[in-house]
Amino acid sequence: MTSISTIAAFVSADRLWASILAMAEIGATANGGSNRLAFSREDDAGRSLFASWCEEAGLSVSTDAFGNMFARRQGRTDVEPLVIGSHLDTQPKGGRFDGVLGVLGGLEVVRALNDAGLETDRPIVIVNWTNEEGAVLTPMMGSAVFTGALALDEALEEKLPDGRTTRSALDAMKWGRGNHPVGSPMHCYLELHIEQGPILEEEGVAIGVVTGGIGFRRYRIAFTGQEAHAGPTPMALRKDPLVSASRAIVFADALGRSIPEARSTMGTMAVTGGSPNTVAARAEFTLDLRHPDAPAIAQMEENFFAECERIALETRTTVQYEMIADSPPAPFPEPVVSLIEDVTTGLGFSNRRMASGAGHDACNISRLYRTGMIFVPSLGGISHNEAEFTSKEECVAGVRVLANVAHTLLNL
Amino acid sequence: MTSISTIAAFVSADRLWASILAMAEIGATANGGSNRLAFSREDDAGRSLFASWCEEAGLSVSTDAFGNMFARRQGRTDVEPLVIGSHLDTQPKGGRFDGVLGVLGGLEVVRALNDAGLETDRPIVIVNWTNEEGAVLTPMMGSAVFTGALALDEALEEKLPDGRTTRSALDAMKWGRGNHPVGSPMHCYLELHIEQGPILEEEGVAIGVVTGGIGFRRYRIAFTGQEAHAGPTPMALRKDPLVSASRAIVFADALGRSIPEARSTMGTMAVTGGSPNTVAARAEFTLDLRHPDAPAIAQMEENFFAECERIALETRTTVQYEMIADSPPAPFPEPVVSLIEDVTTGLGFSNRRMASGAGHDACNISRLYRTGMIFVPSLGGISHNEAEFTSKEECVAGVRVLANVAHTLLNL
Numbered sequence: 132m133t134s135i136s137t138i139a140a141f142v143s144a145d146r147l148w149a150s151i152l153a154m155a156e157i158g159a160t161a162n163g164g165s166n167r168l169a170f171s172r173e174d175d176a177g178r179s180l181f182a183s184w185c186e187e188a189g190l191s192v193s194t195d196a197f198g199n200m201f202a203r204r205q206g207r208t209d210v211e212p213l214v215i216g217s218h219l220d221t222q223p224k225g226g227r228f229d230g231v232l233g234v235l236g237g238l239e240v241v242r243a244l245n246d247a248g249l250e251t252d253r254p255i256v257i258v259n260w261t262n263e264e265g266a267v268l269t270p271m272m273g274s275a276v277f278t279g280a281l282a283l284d285e286a287l288e289e290k291l292p293d294g295r296t297t298r299s300a301l302d303a304m305k306w307g308r309g310n311h312p313v314g315s316p317m318h319c320y321l322e323l324h325i326e327q328g329p330i331l332e333e334e335g336v337a338i339g340v341v342t343g344g345i346g347f348r349r350y351r352i353a354f355t356g357q358e359a360h361a362g363p364t365p366m367a368l369r370k371d372p373l374v375s376a377s378r379a380i381v382f383a384d385a386l387g388r389s390i391p392e393a394r395s396t397m398g399t400m401a402v403t404g405g406s407p408n409t410v411a412a413r414a415e416f417t418l419d420l421r422h423p424d425a426p427a428i429a430q431m432e433e434n435f436f437a438e439c440e441r442i443a444l445e446t447r448t449t450v451q452y453e454m455i456a457d458s459p460p461a462p463f464p465e466p467v468v469s470l471i472e473d474v475t476t477g478l479g480f481s482n483r484r485m486a487s488g489a490g491h492d493a494c495n496i497s498r499l500y501r502t503g504m505i506f507v508p509s510l511g512g513i514s515h516n517e518a519e520f521t522s523k524e525e526c527v528a529g530v531r532v533l534a535n536v537a538h539t540l541l542n543l
Numbered sequence: 544m545t546s547i548s549t550i551a552a553f554v555s556a557d558r559l560w561a562s563i564l565a566m567a568e569i570g571a572t573a574n575g576g577s578n579r580l581a582f583s584r585e586d587d588a589g590r591s592l593f594a595s596w597c598e599e600a601g602l603s604v605s606t607d608a609f610g611n612m613f614a615r616r617q618g619r620t621d622v623e624p625l626v627i628g629s630h631l632d633t634q635p636k637g638g639r640f641d642g643v644l645g646v647l648g649g650l651e652v653v654r655a656l657n658d659a660g661l662e663t664d665r666p667i668v669i670v671n672w673t674n675e676e677g678a679v680l681t682p683m684m685g686s687a688v689f690t691g692a693l694a695l696d697e698a699l700e701e702k703l704p705d706g707r708t709t710r711s712a713l714d715a716m717k718w719g720r721g722n723h724p725v726g727s728p729m730h731c732y733l734e735l736h737i738e739q740g741p742i743l744e745e746e747g748v749a750i751g752v753v754t755g756g757i758g759f760r761r762y763r764i765a766f767t768g769q770e771a772h773a774g775p776t777p778m779a780l781r782k783d784p785l786v787s788a789s790r791a792i793v794f795a796d797a798l799g800r801s802i803p804e805a806r807s808t809m810g811t812m813a814v815t816g817g818s819p820n821t822v823a824a825r826a827e828f829t830l831d832l833r834h835p836d837a838p839a840i841a842q843m844e845e846n847f848f849a850e851c852e853r854i855a856l857e858t859r860t861t862v863q864y865e866m867i868a869d870s871p872p873a874p875f876p877e878p879v880v881s882l883i884e885d886v887t888t889g890l891g892f893s894n895r896r897m898a899s900g901a902g903h904d905a906c907n908i909s910r911l912y913r914t915g916m917i918f919v920p921s922l923g924g925i926s927h928n929e930a931e932f933t934s935k936e937e938c939v940a941g942v943r944v945l946a947n948v949a950h951t952l953l954n955l
Binding site: 326327328329330333345347349359360361362363364365366367368371373374376377378380381384387388393394395396397398399400402405406407408409410411414416417419421455456487488489490512514515 | 738739742771772776779808812823826831900926
């Protein structure tokens, strides 16, 4: 049996990089990014290029009823496959790496296996999930349909901005709807992805060993006070909802900073009834609380709303709030996390465990099958942007880890 | 010579109240307020009613080149007159007392003098200033033209929302432009007005002895940070402008509360670039700082912007600001303030000194002539609203003070 390090050695940095750049030409944007919106012609053209590469590598390509693409290399046995992948669709002004690295990294693993002349016990499947970005409709649709979190019939009736259903859009594509079984079982799912955050770059670490998808809860909070003239109204007699909301925001920021791995984001604020010389009537903002552990989110929620009640009492305002989204953490199984960590260390790459702050198809899949993720650095933490960048060396490091983890799992 | 208290005794509560209610019928609104927008037919109808009452009381009525109305009762000598007044125009959904009480209170003083059969040394003039409200164009236009703060020619070319100039609007009115000299000298100016704030009601005090118009400076402040994804971006690496702005607002609120008589108002906030799961790019808000003393405003300004710079440094954001308005305090002369205070106390009314937080014609006039103001309570501090209310007893208390102060000044 070939040693683990040997497989990684068959990974070709130049071939990987050339494939990434070639894919980026489909829907290339003026400032060096890509525009391959899900369900678009560019999406279909990207699928066709990927399929042609897969067929050249000896894989059989199929799609399921929602257009998720599967490229299969047979194993010595017909057991449940190892599935590796991500997505080829992009934001309207997206980058060249988000999703693409995971799909083409999977293809590079297969090409490395081919070059090494290796058969594996298990089959390996490279997957391209439909509409991960959610720049139209909702994010991670394809993997949600795959796991049953989103009903296929419902997903197929969703209307795109041009008025077509996803069904008719997929039916117009060369690589649209096919006969691959929705939700076909797998042994394990692996996804290589750019971090889309600044941590690895900031710490000078090559590989993020992802412990799971962070959970989040999102709220809409409104303080209501009373309009009052800036001049005649003494401070002590005011009921100023913008001051209340500001105090709540300062508290929420400090709360997020006080707990390791927590995030608290207040990204919108709308003030009504005020003017430069009138105290406002109402201030509404959103709060997004994230943490890898569900109890930590619940604790933050409790602390925050207790503080809101205190603030309302002190400022003589009223506060109302509602939860508008709730996505529990999706922890990955420790054996998979440990395997990725050991392989990474064995290859000599610096690494750290980290939760994924953003949602990924892997988070959907992890609710049904064992799952692992590998992160590589994002320059400046920038993503969903034409300026998104991960160097050739950083990309290939991720693929080498992916290759050796895959090879281990393919023979387990 | 008739004693001071005798004049106040000739003030008729019923006559005053009936006049206020009759004026409120012109432009009466569904919810018990009045709509006599400056330059409108209702404004002119209000002027005609006022002029007819003045003529019945033996006054000669004239207007100046900007439509300010003057109703004169001769004195024993032809020296500079005592001028008493305010304005009869209203907000679109204005109340029955704002401005009206000062004009009709002045008329009631003349009626009381008539009933008492008293001549005075000085002439007395009741004034109705044009467009105090500024619900169209700018506030306190008539008194600004009178003092030269606003050039007459410029004011006459201003365009109303219906496209007419103020000149053509005034020329279409019965009581529009006339020959009374603009800026005619006066011995002293007195204005009785509702407080438009909650202090007198809150403290159970009958009369506010106004020490002057509060000054204000107004600023636009913008913090700029960096958009970032709520999930992948750790708290420590964020540059969150909404958190910076919230900290600045909390500071400004505490600053206003820490200084007696100060006001700090942050009535608007606009956040851009953010979303429920994206840190915003920019947060902009307005700040209005008020205090009766100019150095106190300058000190608040210095403290606030020093704090903004500290916040920007700590939050890794940048801050920009500009002053968008600067109106210095308009203190009234101590002898007039003391006289009003002594007369009020002599009449047995509870009273307190207070600065006027809102602007008034009296603030304009005070830049040229000695000026005093008398406040009576506003129910709930509500003004510029159909629900505006001051009781008959509260109104008449103000007019009795006005009458006795006027009588003193008329014979000085």
